[in-house]
Amino acid sequence: MSDKITKEEILRICNVQPKKCMKCGKCSGTCPAYDEMDYHPHQFVYMVEHGQIEKLMASQSIYKCLSCFACLERCPRNVEPAKLIEAVRLAVIRQQGKNHMTENDVPALLDEELPQQAIVSSMRKYKK
């Protein structure tokens, strides 16, 4: 399939080096959205490194990530898992065409429990 997103493309988008990961799990230890995710931050890195891009693109995790960048901030190896996720998300958006959320969609989705950070990052994620 020619439109298959490759590991190389993901890495080109985000400029992350998953090989630097020493699998300490600090990213997952630090993630506030951990319990919501089907795959966890440390797995993102592993999966990209092993080319399991489609699995990741189909996962819910990429939408659960708050883009709070705590994993990126605290990673002792400067692997930057949040950037990987951002790249995978972007790849999904690119593949699907311009079907992403507009700011007008946001109010309808708001609920009281939603952290403010998620609202802000949703703008970054979905607004053009």
Next chain:
Amino acid sequence: MQKIGVFVCWCGSNIAATVDVKAVANAMRSEPGVVYSTDYQYMCSENGQNLIKDAIRDYKLDGVVVCSCSPRMHEATFRKTALSAGLNPYMVEIANIREQCSWIHKDMEEGTQKAMVLARAAIAKVKKNAPLTAGTTPVTKRALVIGGGIAGIQTALDVADAGYEVDIVEKSPTIGGRMAQLDKTFPTLDCSACILTPKMVEANQHENIHLITYAELENVSGFVGNFTARIKKKARYVDETKCTGCGICTEKCPSRKGLNAFNMGLNTRGAVYIPFAQAIPNVAVIDTENCLHFKTGKCGICQKNCSAGAINFEQKEEILERKYGAIIVATGFRPIDASAFDEYAYTQSKDVVTSLELERLMNAAGPTGGVLLRPSDGEHPKEIVFIQCVGSRCSKDAAKGKEYCSKICCMYTAKHAMLIREKYPDTNVHVFYIDVRTPGKNFDEFYRRAAEQYGVDYIKGMVGKVSVEGKKLHVQGSDLISNEQVHIDADLVVLATAIEPDPTARSIGTMLTASMDTNDFFTEAHPKLRPVESPTAGIFLSGVCQGPKDIPETVAQAGAAASKVIGLLSKKELVGNPCVAHANELLCNGCSQCEKVCPYGAITYEDKEVRGPEFRGTKRIAVVNEAICQGCGACTVTCPSTAMDLKGFSNNQIMEEVDAICR
């Protein structure tokens, strides 16, 4: 015409795989001056060396070029070979066709061509070589040990036992170092003080050892066998010869503001204090920052209460200048500052402690008398979380932390966990780890015992965040095995902080011109074959100053360094480096520029009668003391008339190399 022999080494396949050694040997045969050229599998082997020796004799060679590995590896070997065949050793040049050719190039043609150029450059140089004879210098039979921890003490004891005088310079008021702060030692769980203090006493009582505590190195000059060190002995304000160490002053002192550094600042001490009960020398010291006498001019209670009359507020710092034949660096380490890791709340809660602080909290001589209590409220912690690799194993581009593994943390954490579980079976201990590294005799067994017999909960994963929630510390980490996020409400969090070289190491390294790596650990002369020597002759490395080590390794290295020192000090004289500067008296202007740049003061001037085509009569000329000159060549470039030249690296030799390379 000179008779040069060229010897091309295969180094097994190390060279021969990317350099056509036969082609190089053949090509060199037609170089002017080359009368013999050959190749061999291992030139450094006995057979290889015999090949060189035979050729020197058979072809009456007056110059030898060996195309092989780096001269840093085997130059000395081949010089000896030449000498044993009757050729001056300095008529040998090495073309480095391994490290700087075969190992970095993949293409055979490219490698071969470059090897030929390098060989030609060495031939060009050797043609301008002159036979050199090394001078000799005497050796001062005394060693200086910088740092009085276990590494310094052990090195000093071993050198002193061999009959040489040793001075230990220690910056703090007592020897003992980090080991004195430890409670128990892994993997035997014997008491640290019980095995260290006898050594401290032995060092103090040894007739050949002189302790210079509360002192700092100011300056070092000279060279191997002949160092001169200036040592600043800070004022203790207590007369060492009079103080009996009774401790009355420390009890009477009204100031209680000074943080007790020995207890990692977990409690306070008087302004006059003895660092700990077994301190050596057992002499008090006044901390002027907190002393009321020094701050207000009043008080003086210690002086009034000292029956020995040892308190002397007028004491001045003292400068000692001593000569040494060898210097041993044993500057040790400190834990890194954990406050950079704010995700672990180190600065937000007293109950987040470093491992060395925990060591003091568990020590019978520590602030809690050996009872494990929370620093915040003095209660027994029931849930304890250990976090490994805090600041170790970080990538170079990470915002904080060290790239290296601190090596000792896995084991001491197992020790702490085990001791806590043994003493307080109702306390739960969790250890978050990335890997548990236990290479060492009985180390893995020790770690397994902690997990299996003592029920320590090892969790593979890292803690992402520690937050203070009331009296509890909320620890959020990941368990990579169960693929779950773990939440623990802990009473105490212990950070296994990385260790880093003592901050004084950098300036000492500069003083000694001993090279250091980017982490400020001292570099060894060779990572495998010369692990206890600095590349700077006469400087030796003992303990953690060279890299993270545990106690047995430190002691082993201390002994190894000592044996190297003994080997040096036992020599009657040292054979110098004949590659020294020399001034051509006919050309010398006597302008003194060279003298200004000489780092060793090896150049002096004298008025001398010279008879040359340009000048006849008495003139001022530079004279190089060959025993002092180390052959850097700074003077040679300063000299506008090229009167000053460097033997072994002469202007003509280097220019011939340039010509050959650019040909």
Next chain:
Amino acid sequence: MQRELMERIRALMDKGVADQVLAWKRGEFFYDTEPAILTKDELGEMVYDSFCGPNLSKYLIKEMPKIENKILALIKPCDSYSLNQLITEHRIDRDKVYVIGVGCKGKIDVDKIRAKGVSGITGVDENGDKITVHTLYGDTTLDRKDVLLGKCLFCKGKEHRIADETVGESEDTSEGSDRFEMVKKLEQMTPDERFSFWRKELSKCIRCNACRNVCPACSCVKCVFDNPNTGVQNKAAANEFEENLFHIIRAYHVAGRCTDCGECSRVCPQGIPLHLLNRKFISDINELYGTYQAGECAGQRHPLIDYTQEDSEPSIVHERGNNG
């Protein structure tokens, strides 16, 4: 002033202070002056006028081994820097020289008079700011400042940095213009422009060695270019490379020691602005290591045999830009 000076020298010689003087004497033409060692009997040959441009300090070096008592030396304010530098370098023994600081109001460049279209010069009379040039074709009056030697336009001031006594008045003739103006202008050019500038200039070099021989800093017992063992010997520059090499190395060897006395450019028969090479070094040194004037006093340590731990890296040369 010449008379006053001569009387003072005679008096010092009578007192037995010295029996020789390093001074100027008349050369082929009235505007030619040349250095001379004169005894009391030869003192009549001495001149001191506005054509005494040559810096005499260097000529003391050769005299040093011969002097038993002392020698008198006439030193203009700017020459005193060179003398100090040579004392620093132990080439001149201060104890063997009695330095008479001679007053200087700027020296005249006869070539500049000629450049004004004046020829057949037979004499010059000075009158304050003006000079009257007598020629075979009548008199011409010129502004004095228009015909001063190039080096006088960047006068170091009227103070003698070293002297046992001074005779005569001095004047600061500097125009107040920036000594490094031309250096900066060159630095602004593209590398190719600079290259062709210097090619044009240095290709004029005939390797007469006048610059080297007059330079107080170029006083090696044997110059590297004369020494067959240095590998760089060249008696006559064979090609462009050797022209460059000679002047780069000459400037490098005097860098940090050059007092900017300007003698090299003054004596160059081809009119090569050699001082611009030296000034480049001086300008870089001033900029990177702090303002430094060689010869300001004896015993200084010049910046190229000194260092600080915070010195800029050689990459500054590239980072300053203008590399095209």
Next chain:
Amino acid sequence: MPMNQEWKPKIVAFCCNWCSYAGADLAGSSRLSYPADVKIIRIPCSCRLNPLFILRAFQRGADGVILCGCHPGDCHYSTGNYYARRRMTALFGMLSYLGIDSRRTRVEWVSAAEGAKFAETMNDFAKTIYALGENVKLEDLRCKEN
């Protein structure tokens, strides 16, 4: 004129014995490659590098000259690289002033532990020299091969 000849770049690297030469050795033992056009000359200390050697190299056809020494503060002889630093700054300034591209001369501090830096430095310097092309401003035609 041998203009049509294929240009064979020549890069001379002067390395101090204690740090940079050892760094080059480490690059070798770590199998980190850099162009074969780079040839190393071992000198005891960066302060041994006489400007005459640099000019000599250019004369003989070098296209770039690089000096590598211990990091400032780490000189085996304490102060050698401090002097080298000033000397090279002065010399490079002069060469640039004469119109020679300042990218043809470089100084880098490479410690014995920095094998990777050594290889990176040489790769980068060689790349720069390849981009600059043949040195013609400081060549000596007599020394050209024909």
